[in-house]
Amino acid sequence: MSMEFSVIKRYGNAAINHEQNLCCPVEYDTKYLKIIPEEIIEKDYGCGDPLGKIKEGDTVLDLGSGGGKVPYIVSQIVGETGKVIGVDMNDDMLSLAKKYQREIIDTLGYDNVIFHKGKIQNLKLDLNKVDEYIKENPVASLTGFNSINDYIFHLEESFPMIKDNSIDVVISNCVLNLVSTKEKEQLFNEIYRVLKKGGKAVISDIVSNTEVPQELRDDENLWSACYSGAMEEKKFITAFENAGFYGITIDKRMETWTTIKDIDFRSMTVTAYKGKDGACLDKGQSVIYKGPFKHIEDDDDHIYQRGERTYVCEKAFNILKKEPYSQLFDFIEGDEHHISNDDECCASTCNC
Known part of the structure; x- marks a missing residue:
């Protein structure tokens, strides 16, 4: 089983039945929770609070939006003039997020939240459109396979899911660690690409005090639990630098959440800015x-x-x-x- 499949399976199950051991408990301002159904609240899995720098009118992208709790909180912060985009690759989580969307819209009096199916390390590709294309054009030969690849390239180049320089604030809560190690550089580059000049990324994620050994990285259970895919603290900061960000600030560094084989894992929230070009x-x-x-x-x-x-x-x-x-x-x-x-x-x- 691949790490990606194990993540999809575990979080798909967690969208149906609450799992207590996923990431760390997070508390938000209760005034924003009043309109959010309890089913969404109890199936939210995070490790920090990346919402403190969002303001009214912002366009906000939530990476790994899960069951929709954070997007629905942010929708109230940005207000009617703002916009919230949630991206997640898990069908069950997306179904939960959309389940109460009409009810929440009616309560708020405006509609400013949209959910996309996609991988956060490739924000150009709308996986819903790929799913639809495959249903209409089943793969039966190499020609069909090449046709799908051509369609994917066409989508990414002509109809990107998230456009360049279109987002004021990118947020994420305990999701970056779930992306494969070899794709993490691409992930940070994608965050940079979609932000407007002057925009910011506010990322809460699990980090480690030392490099996680391959033995733990190969553990599917620890990976999907947000641990073995965690970046070492200094490398986490350096990844922002390498992508071109400036003003990189550690907003919050929590106490050790758990220790596995002498490696300390904790939540850290970082803010980084785009616009030094x-x-x-x-x-x-x-x-x-x-x-x-x-x-x-x-x-x-x-x-x-x-x-x-x-x-x-x-x-x-x-x-x-x-x-x-x-x-x-x-x-x-x-x-x-x-x-x-x-x-x-x-x-x-x-x-x-």
Whole structure:
């Protein structure tokens, strides 16, 4: 049995009968739970709360949306002007999420939630459309198999399930660890692809204090229980960096949830931002780091001394004015006496 099949089977059963040992218990603001049926609430399996940075009007993508509890909470946070997209590959979970959708819409007075069948490591491919195509075009030969592959390519290129640069906030709660190790890099790249410039990913997931050995990775029960597919903490952070994110912040690092063969597993919630791309132009702008440390260094090797004026390029200046940096600095607009004649960069030491 493949790990993916074991995950589908276990969570399919958990959509029908509550399983207590899946991930960790999570509590949300009870005011958002009033409209959500008890069946959905009791069959929610998570390990953290990635909802704190969502605001009214946002378009939010929930990776591994399960029975729909989190999307229906988020629908109330973003309001009528916002939108919530849930993606899950499990038919039973999707059926549970849709079971009460009309009832919830009638209670809220608006419809802003949609669910897609798909893999979170490939947000271009709508698996419902693939299912429909296969039903209409059963595979009976190599020609039929090639036809399906051509159709999949056509869907991904011309009709992506989630478009590039279309999402304000990507959230996920204890799901990334279920994706195979070889596909995790693609998963982080997909999160980056779908986010708008200035958008953010807020991810709660199980991590480990050291690398999980292959012996545990081969254990289907531990994998589907969210443990053996967990990333080591530092590699989890590095995966965001490698995908192009900046402002990567550990919002919450829980106490050890369980220990298996001397490996500690815990929940960690991380926020990361998209939008560092672009030219580095000198506009004579500068910042003053306010403390509390004597100096700090950013991801692009800029060093900011406490209380000293530091010239930065326009791109870095605009990034620092936004979360999560803005409270750390004072900002000084253009100084015409400092502007370089070089339109490309503010200084030879600027690596951004």
